[in-house]
Amino acid sequence: MATTKLRTVQENSSGILPDLAIEDLIRQGAVRSDEDNLVGQTQPASLDLQLGTKAYRVRASFLPGRDKTVRERIDELSMHTIDLTQGAVLEVGCVYIVPLQESLALPADISGLANPKSSTGRLNVFTRLIADNTEQFDQVPEGYHGPLYAEIAPNAFSVLVRPGVRLNQLRLRRGTPDMNDQDLKNLHDEVGIVGAGGGNPGTAEIRKGLVFTVDLKGRGDTTLIGYRAKRHTSVIDLSRIGVCDPAEFWDPLYVSARNQLILDPNEFYILASRESVRIPPDYAAEMVPYDTQIGEFRVHYAGFFDPGFGWREDRSGGTRAVLEVRSHEVPFVLEDGQAVGRLVYEKLASRPEKLYGADIGSSYHAQALTLSKHFRPWQG
Incomplete structure (x- = not known):
């Protein structure tokens, strides 16, 4: 049963879901987390995704394909497992797969699209979302039930990550809201x-x-x-x-x-x-x-x-x-x-x-030429 807030979005309305609709999906169990803090991860029209406790160094990037899960491909390609609980360095030139804290049980008419967050892109940390039995990165099919994973490949700087670090974000959508x-x-x-x-x-x-x-x-x-x-x-x-x-x-x-x-x-x-x-x-x-x-x-x-x-x-x-x-x-x-x-x-x-x-608290609302939020202002 939809909550009162979800009624602000009609059942047949097409478009990117706003914050209140995402929060209702969280309360309904369609978006889940290993931690009980998902509502605090909502942005105006997206959900921040958080790294879990382990990273797998893999030989190469991959897509699972229709007949395999991401976990099965990790078992084939993993070189070693890295514990992130105390912090760990992901090195330039290497590819890692990290299970995310979030998982999905989407309604049949809801799909997902993912992007790296702005700070991730400004560090040239190549990050893509992977879901089970899929043939495209950053795409979550309608009605998807299953875990989510991040592929991470630092290209400019090695980075230290911990559980809860947010590198990418998920938009949830109904229908095809594209504009001509x-x-x-x-x-x-x-x-x-x-x-x-x-x-x-x-x-x-x-x-x-x-x-x-x-x-x-x-x-x-x-x-x-x-x-x-x-x-x-x-x-x-x-x-x-x-x-x-x-x-x-x-x-x-x-x-x-x-x-x-x-x-x-x-x-x-x-x-x-x-x-x-x-x-x-x-x-x-x-x-x-x-x-x-x-x-x-x-x-x-x-x-x-x-x-x-x-x-x-x-x-x-x-x-x-x-x-x-x-x-x-x-x-x-x-x-x-x-x-x-x-x-x-x-x-x-x-x-x-x-x-x-x-x-x-948006980091780049008044930006000009701005580096990622991890840096002090340029003094040169």
């Missing part, structure tokens, strides 16, 4: 999904979502345009916030005479968009690659944008998107204003009770 370009144009005309300022008059380029571009000119009186990850650094403890010295892990990047940046092969960069993004309260968005044919680089898409990100009632608001960029096998020149990705907007089944922002 005309829907998005109408939304922009109505409320503005791009804020004015920073050289952008609030115009939106919409092609298979909202196109966003890279800023290589800097903002205001700063010439800082990004950061490049250093090699051979010390370990980052993911449970400690605001303590790491960014100068030990990053090289700053500044505006060039041609407003360009040459991406070195297999290096990792933190850059920012020119556009200031606005996510209205009844919507969420996901960052996806713009086009695999536009150049020899990849913009990582850890970004899931909760309702309220960059939102103000007037159209002057907005928050820039931070871009996590990795080049491929050859050097590649990025130009200021080059299109590098898209935001795909989705409708919520109903408006959430809470919105992304300072009121709920």
Whole structure:
């Protein structure tokens, strides 16, 4: 029987489920945890997932496929087991599978989609969700009953993790809430999904979502345009916030005479968009690659944008998107204003009770060019 709060989301309403509906699923036992603290993990339109007590170092990444569970594949590919209870280091260049504290018993019409959290992407910790008997990462089929696992592969920095660390998040959805370009144009005309300022008059380029571009000119009186990850650094403890010295892990990047940046092969960069993004309260968005044919680089898409990100009632608001960029096998020149990705907007089944922002302790609600929350502010 649905609770009173769940009645705010009609049984046949399509869309990403908001916080109250997720909390009702928790109370009904459709979302479960080894620990009794799930309600505190809800975001406006997603659920943070927590690492369990063990990690398995495996020989290679894998998908279970239709006929196998993740546990069966772990038994085939595991090299050794790591106890996380006192903290353990996951090393660069290695692949780990960690059973999560959460499991699911979803209703037949509810499915799931997962993303790395923003802080995870900004450390270039490659993280994907795996469910039993599946053929895709980060996808949970309708009506899924079973455990959840995180595949973790640190690519820039080795990281220290403990049980309860949150590396990825789960969205739950009913139906197909995707929006086409005309829907998005109408939304922009109505409320503005791009804020004015920073050289952008609030115009939106919409092609298979909202196109966003890279800023290589800097903002205001700063010439800082990004950061490049250093090699051979010390370990980052993911449970400690605001303590790491960014100068030990990053090289700053500044505006060039041609407003360009040459991406070195297999290096990792933190850059920012020119556009200031606005996510209205009844919507969420996901960052996806713009086009695999536009150049020899990849913009990582850890970004899931909760309702309220960059939102103000007037159209002057907005928050820039931070871009996590990795080049491929050859050097590649990025130009200021080059299109590098898209935001795909989705409708919520109903408006959430809470919105992304300072009121709920969101880490990046007023970000500019911002490293992950584990670092102190840059002083250079």
